[in-house]
Amino acid sequence: MATEVACRILGVDPQVMLETAGLGELTPGRSEARVTAQQYFDCWNTMEVLSPRPDYVPYLGVAISRGPVIPVFFTLSCAPDMETGLRRLAQFKSLLGPTVMRVFRDGDLLRLEYESVDARVPMPPSLGALQLVVAVENIRGATAHLVCPVAAGFDGSDEERHMIAGHLGIMPERSQAAYVAFAPEDAKRRFISENATLWADVEADLKLQLAAQNDRLPIADRVRGALVDLMPAGRTGAEDVGLALGISRSTLQRRLREEGTSYQEVLDAMRRDLAIRYLTKTSLRADEIANALAYRDANSFSRSFRKWTGLSPLAFRQADNESSVSGESG
Template sequence: MRERTIASHFVCAALRGGVRQGLDGAALLRQAGIQPALLDEPRARIAPEQFARLMQLLWERLDDEYLGLARLRSRRGTFAMMCHAIIHCRTLDKALSRGALFYGLFPEAPRIRLEREGDWARLSVDDASLWDPDHFLLESLLVIWHRLGSWLIGQRIRLEQARFAYAAPAHAGEYALLFPGPRRFDADANCLLFHARYLTMPLLQDERTLKHFLERSPADLLARPDGGDSLTGQIRRLLGRDCRHWPDLDGIARQLHLSPPTLRRHLREEGSSFQELKDQLRCDLAIYQLGRDELSIQAIAEQLGFSEPSAFHRAFKKWTGLTPGAYRAQEH
């Protein structure tokens, strides 16, 4: 769903390396269409298009696809060259292995490894060489390689588990959009686990499709939140965009062939609840509409199922720290 928004945490984390290198963070945000004042509110969220623009600006200004978060730069075009090096491989196994070897040619680059563990494949990133206090580059690399692999074979690679060698952060609830599936923190490595059958699949892309893919990647790979096969992603799709006619939890459970208690338990395991999911979806839809000037705030409130604009104002301020009017004003 295009309306998925991105938490301000990731904006601050993306900027950190550039600011460390001497860039003017506030100026970059304005160029990306993001008002710097939004980041003073930790609950604020931005549109994916804004985040993609910010990433492109950072890469251009720094000439570094590692965003100033590694010991050495990865000059712009390195990712594209790696993609050209792997596009003629016959299978995903060969493509990912060659891609890992490609980056292994660069001294002090984060090491990427693809290993088999019985029926499972493990794609890991070693962040020992990074200056990455928010783990932003590490997580970005995992996301990019997962989505690149999925694009190469023309289907989403289902993650069996995402593991992180650090404690769960305060924004852990956001990870369902980045790593759909079970997640484990305080693990022994930073890696993604998926079924090895994907490795034998042939590549369905070629140089022609790669040219189009590289017009917006890897920024688009990062800026496009994806619920995948996670339960929260499935529920969001079932709820849809018409908040006035949303089914209740029992109705969603029936559609998923689960009992309501089982659904609640699975949501707790994913770090969420049915009410939080509805609030997040309403918030995302509200931000999407507020950024487009097509509807009045009252019309947006009605579309989101609020009986009174004042109730929408209170809810939106609770979600983002700003009123709908203040948020719309910040966007312009």
């Protein structure tokens, strides 16, 4: 959950947040750069203080789940059932911040636990609460069912626990671990959003994103991995990618030239491939796709898509649907 996206949802100025958190040397454009777990949690605590909303945790959790397209969440929604999706999500949870997600059986119950990646730096209680809200909200969206956990807890005050109790459908207990547990019948509940073909593509992208910091990979692959993370936050500039990879813009462009390509070519190819994926394998609207690909608006996205394919996004989707129906009839 990128800090800049969270700031926008909460109505907090990202630069003010960074300065208040003692990270004024970073610009909002560097919010994807590597920081320590403590610095990340300092940002979260600062957003909490600056947020004008008293219900910031459930509000942010619902907005993240229903709002911007975040590729990591496809790990859950594309799965055939809750348990499979949660176990997939746990593999890539580190892409959302310095937290670890564990999924395991606790007797008959399916239990999720969240903690800091650094045992010396505890996760803020309210961030633990956010994890619970996001998990429950995503599960409800994927099942089209008002799934309620049978148990939950985090190390929060009475006020913080009451803040999310109404959303969870259960009063979380005061516990050192941030956790949520589901009944066995819910753990195997089928997802209406299951999408095996989309998952195959998304899994490859997320693995590439995890490997984006590996200096031994071709720079074009590292750029694509970084863009998977940056685009939902509205960042597609060469400077943004260079900062995320820890190299200068000029070095990035030089290394891409050495591989026979350019930054714009990599960005266009990435956007084209993702656009076609979303149009043919999801029901996302054109404006939602435009936002996911960091376009200014749907018209800008449509112009680019026509240049790539000769068709508008809607016409391309209709043609694909007709082709699928024709193939099934044959």
